[in-house]
Amino acid sequence: MNLFSNKSKLIKGCIANERLAQEGLYKLYYKEMWQLCNRYLKSGELAEEAANLGFLKVFQHINSFDESKGELTGWIKVIMMRTCIDLVRKEIKFNKDVHLANDPGDVFVSPEILEKLYAEDLIKTIRILPVATQMVFNLSVIDGYSHKEIGEKLSITEGTSRWHLAEAKKQLRSILEASAKSDHKPTEKDKQAR
Missing domain, CATH: 1.10.10.10 (Winged helix-like DNA-binding domain superfamily/Winged helix DNA-binding domain)
Incomplete structure (x- = not known):
């Protein structure tokens, strides 16, 4: 049985900056988080970069996670999405002056x-x-x-x-x-x- 199979122990281990706990959390969530990042970014390499940056943020802020306020998976997903958004912001500028006069609604695809x-x-x-x-x-x-x-x-x-x-x-x-x-x-x- 894995030393960190219990999420609470895994979180406590990460808070204590234990390498095995960090590795366990990374292995547990990496695939799912990479897939999330891959949806938002143009390449698998960027998705990998975002996922790794996101996990770095997770480890830096794991002590702010509160189990009573929500699931660890959801908390990590929010960090990953914000990381993707930050990466995109660095690469492009949004045109803030673009306005759509009429919303065409849903587009039909056969x-x-x-x-x-x-x-x-x-x-x-x-x-x-x-x-x-x-x-x-x-x-x-x-x-x-x-x-x-x-x-x-x-x-x-x-x-x-x-x-x-x-x-x-x-x-x-x-x-x-x-x-x-x-x-x-x-x-x-x-x-x-x-």
């Missing part, structure tokens, strides 16, 4: 297109988006944050957040439709219709 995609393909497609647009899309669609919350996290206006989300949907629709057309092989029915 079920045939979605059937052809796998989660990995979706991540690759989302990564094609500009960094700021990708970040807003992930925060809104995948993690369910409101435009107000996104604006606060990224230091942008709600209007800018809405614009990035609409732009992400528009670009993703174009990419997915183009991909579906290039993957479509004519069937006998298609040939007869011509």
Whole structure:
């Protein structure tokens, strides 16, 4: 049985700056946190950098974690998301003057297109988006944050957040439709219709 199989012992060990406890926590959560970072960043290398920076922050601030206020996993996820946001902020500047006059609402993508995609393909497609647009899309669609919350996290206006989300949907629709057309092989029915 692992010395640090109990999360409370693991946390206490990390607070005491015990290397084995830190290694145990890292091994326990690394894969899940790398996957979270990978959703937000353009490459696996950046995701690895964010995850490692995030764990450094976890170890530096583990003494502020309060088990009575929530789960360790959720606390670590918040640190990882903030680390990703900080990395993105360093690489880009958000245009704070962008406003969307009309929100186009949800963009329809046909079920045939979605059937052809796998989660990995979706991540690759989302990564094609500009960094700021990708970040807003992930925060809104995948993690369910409101435009107000996104604006606060990224230091942008709600209007800018809405614009990035609409732009992400528009670009993703174009990419997915183009991909579906290039993957479509004519069937006998298609040939007869011509």
